[in-house]
Amino acid sequence: xxxxxxxxxxxxxxxxxxxxxxxxxxxxxxxxxxxxxxxxxxxxxxxxxxxxxxxxxxxxxxxxxxxxxxxxxxxxxxxxxxxxxxxxxxxxxxxxxxxxxxxxxxxxxxxxxxxxxxxxxxxxxxxxxxxxxxxxxxxxxxxxxxxxxxxxxxxxxxxxxxxxxxxxxxxxxxxxxxxxxxxxxxxxxxxxxxxxxxxxxxxxxxxxxxxxxxxxxxxxxxxxxxxxxxxxxxxxxxxxxxxxxxxxxxxxxxxxxxxxxxxxxxxxxxxxxxxxxxxxxxxxxxxxxxxxxxxxxxxxxxxxxxxxxxxxxxxxxxxxxxxxxxxxxxxxxxxxxxxxxxxxxxxxxxxxxxxxxxxxxxxxxxxxxxxxxxxxxxxxxxxxxxxxxxxxxxxxxxxxxxxxxxxxxxxxxxxxxxxxxxxxxxxxxxxxxxxxxxxxxxxxxxxxxxxxxxxxxxxxxxxxxxxxxxxxxxxxxxxxxxxxxxxxxxxxxxxxxxxxxxxxxxxxxxxxxxxxxxxxxxxxxxxxxxxxxxxxxxxxx
Amino acid sequence: xxxxxxxxxxxxxxxxxxxxxxxxxxxxxxxxxxxxxxxxxxxxxxxxxxxxxxxxxxxxxxxxxxxxxxxxxxxxxxxxxxxxxxxxxxxxxxxxxxxxxxxxxxxxxxxxxxxxxxxxxxxxxxxxxxxxxxxxxxxxxxxxxxxxxxxxxxxxxxxxxxxxxxxxxxxxxxxxxxxxxxxxxxxxxxxxxxxxxxxxxxxxxxxxxxxxxxxxxxxxxxxxxxxxxxxxxxxxxxxxxxxxxxxxxxxxxxxxxxxxxxxxxxxxxxxxxxxxxxxxxxxxxxxxxxxxxxxxxxxxxxxxxxxxx
Numbered sequence: 001x002x003x004x005x006x007x008x009x010x011x012x013x014x015x016x017x018x019x020x021x022x023x024x025x026x027x028x029x030x031x032x033x034x035x036x037x038x039x040x041x042x043x044x045x046x047x048x049x050x051x052x053x054x055x056x057x058x059x060x061x062x063x064x065x066x067x068x069x070x071x072x073x074x075x076x077x078x079x080x081x082x083x084x085x086x087x088x089x090x091x092x093x094x095x096x097x098x099x100x101x102x103x104x105x106x107x108x109x110x111x112x113x114x115x116x117x118x119x120x121x122x123x124x125x126x127x128x129x130x131x132x133x134x135x136x137x138x139x140x141x142x143x144x145x146x147x148x149x150x151x152x153x154x155x156x157x158x159x160x161x162x163x164x165x166x167x168x169x170x171x172x173x174x175x176x177x178x179x180x181x182x183x184x185x186x187x188x189x190x191x192x193x194x195x196x197x198x199x200x201x202x203x204x205x206x207x208x209x210x211x212x213x214x215x216x217x218x219x220x221x222x223x224x225x226x227x228x229x230x231x232x233x234x235x236x237x238x239x240x241x242x243x244x245x246x247x248x249x250x251x252x253x254x255x256x257x258x259x260x261x262x263x264x265x266x267x268x269x270x271x272x273x274x275x276x277x278x279x280x281x282x283x284x285x286x287x288x289x290x291x292x293x294x295x296x297x298x299x300x301x302x303x304x305x306x307x308x309x310x311x312x313x314x315x316x317x318x319x320x321x322x323x324x325x326x327x328x329x330x331x332x333x334x335x336x337x338x339x340x341x342x343x344x345x346x347x348x349x350x351x352x353x354x355x356x357x358x359x360x361x362x363x364x365x366x367x368x369x370x371x372x373x374x375x376x377x378x379x380x381x382x383x384x385x386x387x388x389x390x391x392x393x394x395x396x397x398x399x400x401x402x403x404x405x406x407x408x409x410x411x412x413x414x415x416x417x418x419x420x421x422x423x424x425x426x427x428x429x430x431x432x433x434x435x436x437x438x439x440x441x442x443x444x445x446x447x448x449x450x451x452x453x454x455x456x457x458x459x460x461x462x463x464x465x466x467x468x469x470x471x472x473x474x475x476x477x478x479x480x481x482x483x484x485x486x487x488x489x490x491x492x493x494x495x496x497x498x499x500x501x502x503x504x505x506x507x508x509x510x511x512x513x514x515x516x517x518x519x520x521x522x523x524x525x526x527x528x529x530x531x532x533x534x535x536x537x538x539x540x541x
Numbered sequence: 542x543x544x545x546x547x548x549x550x551x552x553x554x555x556x557x558x559x560x561x562x563x564x565x566x567x568x569x570x571x572x573x574x575x576x577x578x579x580x581x582x583x584x585x586x587x588x589x590x591x592x593x594x595x596x597x598x599x600x601x602x603x604x605x606x607x608x609x610x611x612x613x614x615x616x617x618x619x620x621x622x623x624x625x626x627x628x629x630x631x632x633x634x635x636x637x638x639x640x641x642x643x644x645x646x647x648x649x650x651x652x653x654x655x656x657x658x659x660x661x662x663x664x665x666x667x668x669x670x671x672x673x674x675x676x677x678x679x680x681x682x683x684x685x686x687x688x689x690x691x692x693x694x695x696x697x698x699x700x701x702x703x704x705x706x707x708x709x710x711x712x713x714x715x716x717x718x719x720x721x722x723x724x725x726x727x728x729x730x731x732x733x734x735x736x737x738x739x740x741x742x743x744x745x746x747x748x749x750x751x752x753x754x755x756x757x758x759x760x761x762x763x764x765x766x767x768x769x770x771x772x773x774x775x776x777x778x779x780x781x782x783x784x785x786x787x788x789x790x791x792x793x794x795x796x797x798x799x800x801x802x803x804x805x806x807x808x809x810x811x812x813x814x815x816x817x818x819x820x821x822x823x824x825x826x827x828x829x830x831x832x833x834x835x836x837x838x839x840x841x842x843x844x845x846x847x848x849x850x
Contacts, residue, residue, distance in 0.1 A: 184669060185630060281633025283664040289636060290643035299629065382627040386680070389591045389621040389693075390644035393613045539593040540554070 006120035010128035014102045018132070025094050026136055029087060030144040033165075036083040037151060044078050053078055054218040061325040061352050064208040065359075068232075069220030071241025076148070076157045080239050084165070086480070088231050089201065091140065091169035095133050096193040099176035102129035105186035107271060116271055126177065126266055130259060133173045141166030154240065160248070161239035167251030171230035172197060174258020181265035184273065187377070191303065191370070195310060197231075198363065202314045204232035209321045230254060292397055296404040300371055304408050307367055308415055311360065315416045318356045319423020319438075325352045347508065349428075353420060353438065354508035360416040361445035362479055362500060364409050365452045369471050371405035372456040376467045385539055394535050398460075402453055402527060409449045417442025441506040447519035451499035452478070454526025461533030499523075542605060544569050544691055544722040545590065550599035552585055552746075559585045561746035562599070567724055567739075572717045574733040574740035575726040578831040582746040583726045584624070587695050590724075591621060604691060617646045620684035624696030624726075626676040628668035634679045635664030641683035653686040659708050674700035685712055692716060692723045698732060710735055730823050742830045749830050754823070761821035761829065762795040765804065770812030779804055791815070 044050045054073040057063040067081045106112040141162040148158035179192035207226030226232035237247040288294045378384040421438030425431030455474050459467040481498040495501045502515045545567035552560040560582045567573040577583050588594040592612030606615045628637050642648025662678045677700050741751040768791045777785050781800025796804050
């Protein structure tokens, strides 16, 4: 087939380019899974403790939102409940970034043009990227299944559980293949695909929270929104709880549809172009654009609007769900206690709301990271050099970028709190009061986001080359410490590394000033260090 | 007071010494050509001049200021065009031009429109839709529309068509006429020849030659091909004569311009029937400094004469 000429060579090139990334992914994910599984086995060694776990998790809205629907009291089922969401998110994001890296990024940098002029078919780049990424997912799943079996779990469940994670990877391989055709930039393609991952996660969370607990209290039947989410499908295969093999076909079907759509789009557009024809702009700049502040606003408003829409919709949905927590957990003392522990307060709904706010604060951390990493992206493509060769002082430039990221994050936090409050108020009464209360509670998470901004700034200032990877690693680290630290039984010292650990869990507990002041002080220290380092370092291109 | 004065500039990246004692002097009001093979350190020097890189040692003054310490004040007085312009993909070209102008401290709007017209640039296109040449035009228009004392142009015309190249040369001549100083790094030798009062050639992070083009020509040897009725003898012994070879019954040799007269006097005694004399082309001049070996075999040996001044 002519259109695929050169695919093999390109796939080998992609393997060579990513030999380290792929090795870390394919070996690291199963290792992380096995480490988590090992710790779960340690915490729930006997039937009795696992029955307790299943009953609590099935009854807990928070556990459902974070861990998905529990499918029974088997050891494997508990392992899946505690590891699935993390591994699925990893598979989804790693697949997304890898596909975009080998498709749209090649076009954006002009490499695709160079390759396209050689004996390389129209779809070869896309095919090579899909082969490599799908292969990585299959290999990861195979290793993970082998690992589960080796650690003594039943064979059928192990295969289904690992295949479910591979399936999530394949599903988002397809999503990224499509977004890479839509956006003209790899940044845009990644953002679109990552937003889809976020929506999939939250659809699943909503569907699982709204799900029905079985009569024996050990299982959850998810509501329909979970079925709309490729991440949700991985729960619906019910590994170790009466496997439904047919569900594994869903991601494969999505992959086929996605690849077909991507091929269709790729065949209809020019190399380097996106789906939409380039629009024209004004011949003169409006006065509002003509300053660093104006420029930062102009460059971030699109992304901010996208985030705002997502946050508002999901916040409102979470708020609506909050009222159900009481009904679901009301008569289950164990579940009530678990939520109280997670959220940190005595009041069930408040604990749930606090946990949701924490989740949004983590997600908005990603907004801060991507907004600030723009400085580094500008540096790599030479734009930073052009800006700093004008009369804009370095400190003013970076400060403006930090302000843009932090103010954007504050606005998103307020919006998250307000929409959760509004949704909750609509069903539970007093919408205006609850909107204001929860908006305020959400804003208390801002100091943690300031620390995130500080970490990125320090990295951009001190280790520019590693800043992108290290910034995302830091945020994922905070996520792992916050969400999984307790499960892994990590010492408090490790949990304390995440700024999110220190935010008072309002509205579940009363606000406390001291941790917020300390977080802000740490953030100020990090930001100052980063700014000074940026001020004093070379700007090589 | 020179506009740019660099002495013994050293800049290393790890173990790699990008600039190794570079000297450069650009006087007020001149168009100064900055030449050298790829990787010689031209862009590194320019980044030091712009205060983007910090020097390891040596002295650097730009418009009587320290480019690292006084970067911002200095940047109000200069405009920079890089060789590979990168722009905000979702801004229009017109917006990018106005933005660069504003960030430099304000641009001349009348001049901006005039330049847009001269360079035939459509300012309503989004930057992501521009070709390489058009991106260069955006940066050139933004820089030239800003009234400053110094223009730092790093291979500004890469990607421009010959028509636009001519417009560019016109505009640069006008800048110099109006009293501005221009540092022009370029690989387009015709452009350098047409525009520059003086040139500096650098190689491996050092300045190997600096002066007016006439000066540089005087340093290079003239190629003389001569046919005589009697066998030509004794030329090897003449001062300033090199590379004597017999080619198709003629003699070809190289002679330093200062000794041309002595050579001609000597030749007269052998009955000259044909004689051609070719001064070094600019191309040859630069090839001598750029390459380890010159492109033309017959000029072998000439490259060793690249003495630093």
